[in-house]
Amino acid sequence: xxxxxxxxxxxxxxxxxxxxxxxxxxxxxxxxxxxxxxxxxxxxxxxxxxxxxxxxxxxxxxxxxxxxxxxxxxxxxxxxxxxxxxxxxxxxxxxxxxxxxxxxxxxxxxxxxxxxxxxxxxxxxxxxxxxxxxxxxxxxxxxxxxxxxxxxxxxxxxxxxxxxxxxxxxxxxxxxxxxxxxxxxxxxxxxxxxxxxxxxxxxxxxxxxxxxxxxxxxxxxxxxxxxxxxxxxxxxxxxxxxxxxxxxxxxxxxxxxxxxxxxxxxxxxxxxxxxxxxxxxxxxxxxxxxxxxxxxxxxxxxxxxxxxxxxxxxxxxxxxxxxxxxxxxxxxxxxxxxxxxxxxxxxxxxxxxxxxxxxxxxxxxxxxxxxxxxxxxxxxxxxxxxxxxxxxxxxxxxxxxxxxxxxxxxxx
Numbered sequence: 001x002x003x004x005x006x007x008x009x010x011x012x013x014x015x016x017x018x019x020x021x022x023x024x025x026x027x028x029x030x031x032x033x034x035x036x037x038x039x040x041x042x043x044x045x046x047x048x049x050x051x052x053x054x055x056x057x058x059x060x061x062x063x064x065x066x067x068x069x070x071x072x073x074x075x076x077x078x079x080x081x082x083x084x085x086x087x088x089x090x091x092x093x094x095x096x097x098x099x100x101x102x103x104x105x106x107x108x109x110x111x112x113x114x115x116x117x118x119x120x121x122x123x124x125x126x127x128x129x130x131x132x133x134x135x136x137x138x139x140x141x142x143x144x145x146x147x148x149x150x151x152x153x154x155x156x157x158x159x160x161x162x163x164x165x166x167x168x169x170x171x172x173x174x175x176x177x178x179x180x181x182x183x184x185x186x187x188x189x190x191x192x193x194x195x196x197x198x199x200x201x202x203x204x205x206x207x208x209x210x211x212x213x214x215x216x217x218x219x220x221x222x223x224x225x226x227x228x229x230x231x232x233x234x235x236x237x238x239x240x241x242x243x244x245x246x247x248x249x250x251x252x253x254x255x256x257x258x259x260x261x262x263x264x265x266x267x268x269x270x271x272x273x274x275x276x277x278x279x280x281x282x283x284x285x286x287x288x289x290x291x292x293x294x295x296x297x298x299x300x301x302x303x304x305x306x307x308x309x310x311x312x313x314x315x316x317x318x319x320x321x322x323x324x325x326x327x328x329x330x331x332x333x334x335x336x337x338x339x340x341x342x343x344x345x346x347x348x349x350x351x352x353x354x355x356x357x358x359x360x361x362x363x364x365x366x367x368x369x370x371x372x373x374x375x376x377x378x379x380x381x382x383x384x385x386x387x388x389x390x391x392x393x394x395x396x397x398x399x400x401x402x403x404x405x406x407x408x409x410x411x412x
Contacts, residue, residue, distance in 0.1 A: 043301040045083030046308025049288045052248030053204055054180050056114050056147065060282055061307045062086035064252065064291035067364055070097040076105035078297050080113065082304055088207070088250070088291040090118035090152055091137050092370055103142035110143055116205075117141065118152035118184060120374055123159050127168035134168075134177055148205050148248075149178040153374070154185045154193045155351065166202065180204035186253050186354070189340070191234045198241050205248035210235065210287065212280040212320050213256040239286040251281050251290040256323065257361045263323055269315075270305075273323060276316035278306035285310075293362075332357065332398060339400060342393035345381035349390060349400055352379045356407040365411075372411040379404040380412065 048057040063079045065088060076087065087106070089098045099117065106113055119133040134149060149172065151165060159165070160183065172178045183197050186209035197203045242249050255277050263273035274292075281290050294300045332353035339349040352375065359368035372378055382405035390400040 043082065043304035044307070045085075045304060047310075048085075051086075051114075051205065051250070051288050052242075053246040054148070054248055056086070056248075058086035058114055058289050059084045059307070060289045061278060061303055062088065062250070062289055062291045064293040065089040065098040065102060066093045066367055067293045067295050067362075068098040068101050069094055070101055072101055073105035075294060075297065075300070076102055079294060079300055080106070080109065082300065084300075084304075085112060086114045086116070086289065086291070088116045088252075089141075090150075091133055091140075092118075092120060092152070092374065094366065095370065096136075096140055099137055099140035103140055107142050114147040115141060115143065116148035116150065116182075116207075117146045118150040120152045121159055121162065121165055123156065123162050125162065125164060127164045127171065130165065130168040131172065134172060138177065145177050145179060147178075148180045148182050150182045150184045150205070150207060152184050154183045154197075155189050155348075157189065157193055157196050160193060160196050160202065180248075182206055182248070184252070185209065191238055194238045194242075198238070198245060198247065201245065203247060205250060206242055207250045207252055207291070208235075208239075209253035210239070210251040210281060210284075211254045211256045212277060213324055236286070239284070243286045249287050251287050252292075254278060254281050254290050254292060257327055257357055259323070259327055259361050262326055263319060266319065266322060271313060271315050271319065272302055272305070273319055274299075274303060275306040276313070276319045277323075278303065279309045279312050279316055280320060282306065282309055283311050332394075332396075338395045339390060339393040342390040342400070343381070343385075344387065344389055345385070347379050347381055347390075347404060348375055349379075349393070349404060351375055352404050352407050353398070353400075355411055356403060359407075359410060369411050372407075378412060379408040382408060 045059040045061065047060045049060050050056070051058050061084070063076070063084050063086065065076075068075065068089070079087075087102055089102055091099065093099070102115065106115070117137045119130060119137070121130060134146075137146065138144065149169075151159065154160060169178070169181045173181070182203045182205035183193065184207035185193055190209070194206060194208065197206070239249055255274060260273060267273060278290060278292070281287055292303055294303065332350060343349060352372075355368045355372040355375070355378075358371060359365050362368075382401065385401070385405075388401045390404070394400055
C-alpha cells in the first residue's frame with residue numbers, strides 16, 4: 001500500500017477523498033432545467049408550500065437562526081425582502097439573542113411571517129416551567145404568539161410521555177400563545193420518537209434531520225464496491241407516515257455536516273453543493289420545506305438558488321457523491337445511534353459528536369458550546385475512562401474515544 005509523507009499507511013478517508021476528486025472532476029455537468037443559481041437577478045423565493053394541517057404557505061427554503069447574533073437584524077430583513085416568510089428559532093440559540101434579533105427585525109411585520117420557536121423539556125418538567133419558557137420567548141420575540149412551538153432536540157421517548165407537556169400545549173393553545181405544536185429531532189432514537197409522536201397524533205409539525213447522506217435511495221446508486229451503509233432505512237417510512245397524517249415536515253441538517261469549502265473547487269456553471277443538497281431534499285414530496293442557518297446576505301442568495309426546484313438538476317448527483325465519498329468516513333450520522341449503550345458511563349456519544357461538528361465543520365464554537373451545555377456532564381467521563389468500551393461501536397469506524405474526550409475539553 002502507498003505510504004504517506006509521515007510513513008503511515010494512507011488512511012481510508014484519504015483514499016476516499018482522492019477517489020472523490022477524480023469522480024467529481026470528471027462527472028460534474030452544467031446546471032439545466034431552471035434558471036442558473038448565479039444569475040444576475042437577485043435570488044428570491046420561487047415556491048410556497050402548504051405546511052400540512054397548519055394552513056400556512058411557507059417558503060420552501062426558510063430561515064434558520066441557530067447562528068443569528070445580536071445586531072444582525074439586517075439578515076432577517078434581507079431574507080424577508082427576498083420572500084422568506086418562515087423563521088425558525090429557539091430559546092437556546094445564542095443565549096436568547098437569536099429570538100431578540102428576530103423580534104427586533106420583524107416588529108410591525110408580524111402579519112407577514114410565521115415564527116417557530118422551541119424549548120428543551122425534560123421527562124419530569126412541569127407545565128408551569130414550560131409556560132415560563134414560552135412567555136420568555138414571546139417577550140424576546142415581541143409577539144403575543146408563535147405559530148409553531150416545538151419540544152426541542154427530542155432523543156428520549158420519556159420526554160414525549162411527560163403528561164405535563166400535553167397539558168401545557170393544550171393550555172397555551174387555549175390562551176392563543178401558540179397556534180400549533182411540534183417536536184424537533186436530530187440525534188439518537190429519532191425514529192422511535194417520531195413514531196411515538198405521530199402514532200399518538202401529538203404534533204402538527206416535525207422538524208427533522210434529513211439529508212441525502214441519510215437516504216437509502218441515494219446510496220443505492222453507487223454503493224457497489226463501496227462500504228457505505230444506509231443507516232436510516234426507516235426515515236422514509238416515518239416521513240410517509242407524517243405526510244399521510246397531514247403533519248408538516250420541515251427538514252434541517254440538510255448539508256450533511258456543512259463542509260461547504262470541500263466542494264467549492266468543483267462547483268461549476270452555477271451549481272453549488274448547497275443547492276444540490278437542497279434540491280435533493282426538496283425533490284422528496286414528503287418534505288414540505290427546509291430551514292438552513294443564514295449567516296450573511298451572500299449565503300441567503302446562494303441558498304435561494306434552490307428555491308422552486310422539485311427535482312434534482314443535472315450534475316447534482318456527482319457533486320453530492322463526491323461530498324459523500326470525501327466526508328462519509330468522518331461524518332457522524334447522529335440519528336443512526338448504533339453507538340447507544342456502548343459507554344458504561346452513559347455518555348451521549350452521538351450528541352457529543354454533533355456538537356463537535358458545529359465547532360469543527362460549521363466553525364461556530366458559540367453554537368457548539370450552547371448545545372453542549374444542554375448535555376449535562378457531556379463527555380466528561382471520557383477524560384478518565386479506563387476501558388474505552390466505545391471502541392468499535394461506530395458502524396462507520398469513527399474512533400469515538402479519540403473524539404469525545406477532546407470535544408469535552410474544547411466545549412466544556
